[in-house]
Every structure is written in C-alpha cells, then in structure tokens.
Amino acid sequence: MKELTFVVVDDAVFMRTLLKKIIEEVETYKVVAEGANGFEAIQKAQLFKPDIMTLDITMPDMDGLTAVKEILKCSPDTKIIMVSAMGQQSMVIEAIKQGAKDFVVKPFEKSRVLQAIKNVTEN
Template sequence: MKRVLIVDDAAVMRLTIRTILEKNGFEVAGDADCGKDGIAKYKELRPDIVTMDITMPGISGIEAVKEIIDFDPDARIIMLSAMGQEQFIMEAVKAGAKSFLVKPFNEEHMIQTFTKVLSK
C-alpha cells in the first residue's frame, strides 16, 4: 500500500483528499497544515508520495517542495492549486514537483495522476 503525506492549510481539503485516497487503497501516513510542518513530516515519515498545496501561511508550497527535493531528490510531489494559479504550477514543477492537480479536482483524475506519478 502506497503511503501519502497530505500538506494543505485547509482542514476540509485534507479530509477530502484523505477520504478519496483511503477509498482507493492508499494509506495516509500523515498530514500537515503548513509547509514547515510538511517538510518535517516528510523527513520523519518518508512517504511514497506527497500532495502539496501551493498557497499556505509561512513557507509556501513551492518553497517546501524545494526543501524536500534538496533532502530527497527522488521525492514524488503532486502540487494542488486553485484555478488561476497556473504560473505557480510551472514554478512548482521547476522546483521538482512531478505533477499537479487543479482544485476542484475529480476523484478519477486524482487517482490517475497518483498512479502515473508512482509508476515513474
């Protein structure tokens, strides 16, 4: 079972992602509500894949991606962004994110994205 770390400042979004992933056979290893905690939990938990919100208080998702990739160049990170944040998505991919999902996303597309990233 693939282990996932969810990093998002919105509790409702963390719960939504957790519900979809667990329903589809993923294990949620942990979650974090900010980039700083996301980095620490990545180092502690070493999940197979991470969902990372772009806009969070403190350290942005893009900065968190950079720090995680510096720690583990093989980290698999999927960025989550709201509509209209396309320029940030490109920054995140340049920083090392493997893919992205635009909110609101549907379950089927989310699982397809996870499967694709995990197969690389």
C-alpha cells in the first residue's frame, strides 16, 4: 500500500503534536508539514499536495472554513478532515458543503481520527 501524506493544521501546537502522533502510529501514514492558520494551510497544500489535510475550524488570521475552497483549488485531490470543538456543527456542515470530506471533534479519540482517515481514503 502506498504511503499517505498528511498536512496537520491547527493554531495549537499541542493539538498538532497530538494529531501527528496519532497519524504516524500507522506505518504508511506520514505527516509532511504542519501549519498554524488558513494561510499556512493553503501554502502547504500548494507545496506538498498532501493526500489528506486535517484542518482546524477556528484559527487566527484565516480560519479553516475560509481556507477549504482555496486549498481545493490548488490541491483538488487533497481530502480535508475538519477538526472542530464541540458546538461548531453548523460550521462543520458548511465546511462539508465547501468540499471537506469528514470531521473530528476535539478532544479527539484516536479511534475516531483513524476512522475519519479511513472514511476519506475509501470514498
């Protein structure tokens, strides 16, 4: 099976570290870059064309919701998994309409993160 590449975007270093750790426990998953806001997410998408990007909804400078369309313009094959806090359902629904493929809610469980990855790679 080919290696899947990931970009992890969250303004909280702790959350990026946690997600990266969960993702890289799978032998064929590799985090190639990280970002702290929507602008960085777009830059990393252009540069790395990752298979999957985890994208926090609430970030400074540019939020994840705003970034979804731009990311898919420059890297149309990237599958986006939104990362949201509790109570952000309407924003998650909007992100899915914009082209995101799945979501995980903070604080996330490892099994749910891996399930979301599986969901987006099988569809």
